[in-house]
Amino acid sequence: MSRRLPIYIAIDTSGSMYGEPIQSVNVGLQAMVSALRQDPHALDSVFLSIITFDITVKEIFPLTPLEQVQIPEIVCPRSGPTYLGEALALVVNRVKRDVMLSTEDRKGDWRPMLFLMTDGSPSDTARFNEIIPELKNCHFAKIIACAAGPKAKTEYLKQITETVVSLDTTDSTAFASFFKWVSASVEMKSIGAGSTDTTLPPPPDEIMLVL
Numbered sequence: 001m002s003r004r005l006p007i008y009i010a011i012d013t014s015g016s017m018y019g020e021p022i023q024s025v026n027v028g029l030q031a032m033v034s035a036l037r038q039d040p041h042a043l044d045s046v047f048l049s050i051i052t053f054d055i056t057v058k059e060i061f062p063l064t065p066l067e068q069v070q071i072p073e074i075v076c077p078r079s080g081p082t083y084l085g086e087a088l089a090l091v092v093n094r095v096k097r098d099v100m101l102s103t104e105d106r107k108g109d110w111r112p113m114l115f116l117m118t119d120g121s122p123s124d125t126a127r128f129n130e131i132i133p134e135l136k137n138c139h140f141a142k143i144i145a146c147a148a149g150p151k152a153k154t155e156y157l158k159q160i161t162e163t164v165v166s167l168d169t170t171d172s173t174a175f176a177s178f179f180k181w182v183s184a185s186v187e188m189k190s191i192g193a194g195s196t197d198t199t200l201p202p203p204p205d206e207i208m209l210v211l
Contacts (some may be wrong), residue, residue: 006112015079021170028179053087087126111141123152164210177206
């Protein structure tokens with residue numbers, strides 16, 4: 001069995017994502033999976049998990065081989081808070097539970113990647129601040145956080161990663177560009193999974209790096 005490349009995707013499904021934004025996310029996720037399946041390196045190594053967060057945090061599916069991934073339609077409530085801290089806590093729990101470490105007898109998984117998208121800021125700030133050290137101890141190869149739309153607060157995302165990107169809008173074009181970039185980033189990592197290089201492909205015009 002090939003060494004796995006665990007990819008976690010955490011998506012904000014709070015009330016402000018209701019309507020076109022969450023519809024666009026669904027389209028983008030399907031396109032991302034289709035694109036990754038065209039890449040033999042990704043198909044051989046990528047295991048994907050999706051977690052959503054609003055007033056509740058849900059594991060849509062656990063780490064699953066790319067070829068077996070079936071993405072259901074993701075829905076969100078018309079209103080409600082953004083429990084980002086609890087979502088990151090679930091990510092930490094799943095990484096500790098599912099990512100295999102190397103031992104003297106076997107090579108473990110490649111270091112995981114986390115893609116996080118939110119259009120706001122954490123409603124559970126105490127939990128968010130509490131979980132940050134544990135998240136950083138998970139030794140992700142890369143954490144990429146996306147601030148979607150004008151109300152997203154990048155200052156929170158900068159606390160968990162240096163790689164923060166922003167989308168001006170939450171329409172279908174912006175989300176399509178983001179998930180296309182995610183798939184390109186995963187493909188690049190799957191090709192060079194054994195490398196310590198964490199360089200990402202340049203983002204498209206719709207995506208801005210937050211410095």
